Amino acid sequence: MLNRTQIKEVLNTMENMYPDAECELTHSNSFELTIAVLLSAQATDALVNKVTPSLFAKYKSPEDYLAVPLEELEQDIRRIGLFRSKAKNIQKLCRSLIDDFNGEIPRERDELVKLAGVGRKTANVVTSVAFGRPAIAVDTHVERVSKRLGFCRWKDSVLEVEKALMKKIPEAEWSDTHHRMIFFGRYHCKAQKPACTECPLLHLCREGKKREKKAAAQ
């Protein structure tokens, strides 16, 4: 596990690598962001961003999503995958926005997770990106990077990973660090082919060292 000094170095290095890391899902308000994050489950941001321009042009309000048959919405998001459950969740989400939240995306995480298709991770993205409040959304990249570098234990659940990060990172840096970890995971510490040989954190990375030994043995 990383000690305090190593954690500071990791945060500094990631800041140097990705000083302007931010949400890459195209959106222009909290409603669009929530829909985009819901759609992004098990799909790449790049693919979601190909679909949302026409989607957001057609559907501008919760009422718009409820005005079409479910099958039509399914076809409009089909390319993203998991389209049947996502379409159903979007309509359920819009229904409860109108019925329970005055048509607005709620700001509290406890309220956000009541929305269909919105779990803790999506709620954290919305609170952080749309409402500018400190949060660490643990997605596949944040989980992988945290475990490879040693912010947490390998067997930790995503909730345990989030708690470990919140404990070890100053609250004022949660949102920036969270986005930098995503960029680091997405573009450098990739799932299939991580760039360990050119990684500035290799000397303190337990997974990187493991991979080095393995490569040397070949």
Add this chain to the structure above:
DNA sequence: CTCCCGATAT
């Protein structure tokens, strides 16, 4: 735990 699921990279 399984299921949902198409697009893309390897």
Add this chain to the structure above:
DNA sequence: ATATCAGGAG
């Protein structure tokens, strides 16, 4: 061919 992608619901 297989792994992975800003997960969540049942």
